[in-house]
Amino acid sequence: MYTVKHAAVLTGIPAETLRMWERRYGVVAPARSEGGYRLYDDAAIARLTAMHALVEAGWSPRRAAEQVASGTTLGRTSDAAMPEGAEDEGDLGVLVRLARDLDPRVMARELDEVFARADADTFLDDWLMPALRQLGLAWQRGEVSVAGEHFVSASLQRRLAAVLDGVPGTDDAPRVLVGLARGSRHELGVLAFAIALARAGAEVVYVGGDLPPDSWVVAATTQRPDAVVIGVPSADDVPAVRDTVSALGAVRPELPVLVGGRHQDDVGAGEPLGHSLRDAATAVVARLARS
Structure with missing residues (x-):
């Protein structure tokens, strides 16, 4: 369980915005400590991260909250559901899908696309770490097998090692x-x-x-x-x-x-x-x- 300050650090969302999203859109319902302080669990962190990604990709906060509430943000959002002119840059569920499929060719193609379009300065914080949290949550819920999680992790480790070796x-x-x-x-x-x-x-x-x-x-x-x-x-x-x-x-x-x-x-x-x-x-x- 995380305090609002810690949740803000993990999600990249200011604490004031977290409170506003809770009150205005009901995207999460945090527990309360004995002293009345908000406490967020891993599921709440995942929902907030998904909503943040959608807002960053051009969604209005209200539409992003509705999408998160529908439970479909763990998978790829269809182009039809995206607002006009917005790109699907908040796809944090790609690793979950890859872990379910266990298809090396699909894995290579998907990661090629992700790494090719990534902004090197923000990729690690804005996509990789939130996407890994989504994968971990899916594994905890039994939606992804141990083999699937290891399959994705091993491929990512090879990619990241190559990136590290390539930094001058x-x-x-x-x-x-x-x-x-x-x-x-x-x-x-x-x-x-x-x-x-x-x-x-x-x-x-x-x-x-x-x-x-x-x-x-x-x-x-x-x-x-x-x-x-x-x-x-x-x-x-x-x-x-x-x-x-x-x-x-x-x-x-x-x-x-x-x-x-x-x-x-x-x-x-x-x-x-x-x-x-x-x-x-x-x-x-x-x-x-x-x-």
Whole structure:
């Protein structure tokens, strides 16, 4: 459950707009804490994200709310349903469809289209991360099999790795070590952030998933990075991330250790990055350049 402030960060919608959409259009009905504060669950986040995408694509808020309420925004919106002159740029359900189909040729064609039309500066925050949330929610509801989720994730990981490899390096760029802690294998979010860092001007040393604390220490002492970024995609990852942050602090206390991902605020160690990949990456590189 997320507060209105956290929901605003996750969806990219200002808190005042969230409250207005709730009152005026009934797009969500958040629960309330004992103190009366709004609390949003994953389903509410998905509905708000879908409505935001439709509004950004040219829909009026009222029509977007009606579409979300109809339950059809998880799939592709038909051209006939789109307002005149608007393009279907808010299709967050494409990964869900691909996971259901398990067709490699359709997968290649669809992802070719998505990556070709994407604005590189906003793609990660505005399409990839919301679309991955939709896929995760579909899996939780039993609408997508484990095989389907793995099928999509593996294809996306190959694509994102190629994008990371294709970002040109710069001389004297700050070096950032990026990866996941022991037992953590959900790499797409942290790989996406590695791309954002590279595009912001960092030299990224991407070490992947399931890296135990001693291996982090070896990498931090041999590669001499200017900062370390560890992803925390699930609650189960929190203890291992804490152990890694502690181990790094023992050998290189001056090294900034930054934590990102959905459960970054649960770690209680390291420095949280926030939930906007581009903004966080820009801030990290600017900070390292100053120091």
